[in-house]
Amino acid sequence: MKGLLYYFSGTGNTKWSAEVFKKEFENLHKEIVIKNIEEEESIDLKGYNYLIIGTPVHAEFPPRIVMDFVNKLPVNDKNIKCIVYSTQGANSAAATEYIKRQLESKGYEVLVQIALRFANNYYFGVGVQRSEEEIADFCRKAEEKIKLAAEKFLKGEQFKEKSSGARVFFAKISHNGFSKMLPKLSASLTSTEECSKCGICLRNCPKGNITFEEGHAVFHSKCMMCTRCIHLCPINAIRYKGKKINQVQKKMIKSLELK
Ligand SMILES: Cc1cc2nc3c(=O)[nH]c(=O)nc-3n(C[C@H](O)[C@H](O)[C@H](O)COP(=O)(O)O)c2cc1C
Numbered sequence: 001m002k003g004l005l006y007y008f009s010g011t012g013n014t015k016w017s018a019e020v021f022k023k024e025f026e027n028l029h030k031e032i033v034i035k036n037i038e039e040e041e042s043i044d045l046k047g048y049n050y051l052i053i054g055t056p057v058h059a060e061f062p063p064r065i066v067m068d069f070v071n072k073l074p075v076n077d078k079n080i081k082c083i084v085y086s087t088q089g090a091n092s093a094a095a096t097e098y099i100k101r102q103l104e105s106k107g108y109e110v111l112v113q114i115a116l117r118f119a120n121n122y123y124f125g126v127g128v129q130r131s132e133e134e135i136a137d138f139c140r141k142a143e144e145k146i147k148l149a150a151e152k153f154l155k156g157e158q159f160k161e162k163s164s165g166a167r168v169f170f171a172k173i174s175h176n177g178f179s180k181m182l183p184k185l186s187a188s189l190t191s192t193e194e195c196s197k198c199g200i201c202l203r204n205c206p207k208g209n210i211t212f213e214e215g216h217a218v219f220h221s222k223c224m225m226c227t228r229c230i231h232l233c234p235i236n237a238i239r240y241k242g243k244k245i246n247q248v249q250k251k252m253i254k255s256l257e258l259k
Contacts, residue, residue, distance in 0.1 A: 001030050001154075002047060007054035008037040008066050010206070010226025012252030013087040013118040014054045019255060020143055021052060021083075024150040036257070037069045038206050045074065050081045050153075051108065056121075056226075057088035057095045059178035060171035063224055065206065070099050076107040083112040083153055087142075089120025089127050094171035097163035112149045113160045116142040119248050121227045124240055125185075129248060186223035188241045189230075191216045195237045201229035203259040228253070 003025060009015035015036075022032045032052070045051065053070065055062040062070070082103055086095040092115045100110045118138050119130040130138070152159040163171070186209065195216035202210045202217065209222040210229065217229075217238070230238045231249035238245075 001049045003030065003032045003050040003052060004045065004048040005032050005034045005052035005054065006037050006040070006043075006069065007034065008056065008063065008069075008206075009054070009087075009256060010056055010063075010224075010228045011121040011231045011249035012255045013116075013121070013249075014056050016139070016252050016255040017085060017087055017116055017142055017146060018052075018054050020146045021054075021085075021150065024147050025154075028150060028154055030154060037065060040069070043069075043073060045078070045080060048080065050083070052083040052085070053099055053103075054085050054087070055095055055099065057086050057090075057093040058225065059175045060094045060167075061098050061175040062086070062095045063226065064179065065224065067098070070102045073103070073106060073108075076103075080108055081153070082108050082110045083114075083149060084110055085112075085114045085116060085146075085149070087116045087118045089118065089123070089130075091115070091117055092161060092163070094163040094168045096161070097168050098171070101168075110160075111156070111158050112153045113162065114145055114149050115161055116145060118142065118252070121231060121249050122225070123248070124243065124245050125225075129246060135248070135251075182223060182225060183221040185225050186219055186221050189219040189223065190239045190242070191218075191233075192237045192239060194235055196235065198234060200258070201233055201238065204232060204256075205229060228256075232258070 007018045025032045055066040084096045084099045096113045119135045120127040123129040207222045
């Protein structure tokens with residue numbers, strides 16, 4: 001039995017969780033291959049018995065890059081079973097419900113659907129900033145839930161944290177509103193005079209949305225607001241609406257394979 005885990009992660013929470021899934025499956029003598037949705041041009045499920053999809057939550061739903069990926073998945077004619085997980089700042093979100101429904105419409109069987117609470121990487125837009133202790137506690141609880149999810153999944157048992165139809169309905173409205181606001185939110189990003197043009201934000205932006213002009217980083221209108229550049233900048237020189245942001249993802253972002 002071999003599994004494939006596809007994830008997108010802006011600032012590390014979802015990738016960190018992917019590594020925990022891999023470790024827990026390996027403890028149960030099962031192999032998982034991890035793939036980054038950002039780098040996958042074609043989807044090949046040949047040779048895999050199960051599929052895991054991990055996503056952050058952006059305004060209740062998965063970001064567009066994950067939705068597009070799920071929509072591109074082939075129809076399941078090989079009895080592939082699935083786990084869907086989200087990472088988000090609140091206790092729950094409608095994101096896994098969206099993915100589960102898409103998967104089921106293509107013939108996949110979703111046994112596990114879980115929401116893992118982490119620090120909100122967009123606390124400066126909506127929500128609250130978490131302390132280091134709270135973040136460590138979220139990580140511990142996420143590890144416990146992933147362990148349980150892996151055990152149940154491999155026994156063929158269900159573990160589903162579902163969202164109601166009403167929640168999905170309102171999530172759709174909220175996500176559509178957020179998507180329309182994205183170009184405006186992009187315009188909220190600026191870099192300061194201190195920007196040393198190291199290029200780390202430019203190389204790692206999932207949308208190729210950053211260039212260097214007149215001595216510092218410039219942000220164009222394709223931003224998906226994953227906040228990676230903000231949390232990644234080695235000298236914290238990126239501002240949101242002119243404000244300096246506490247880089248709460250400093251530890252988690254290290255789990256990403258940065259360029
Ligand atoms: C633009 C944006 C919107 C977000 N919306 C929500 C939300 O609706 N609900 C929530 O609980 N968390 C929300 N979050 C927080 C992220 O889902 C959370 O920090 C997630 O774990 C980030 O995962 P990553 O580090 O893998 O990118 C949002 C984050 C961003 C950047």
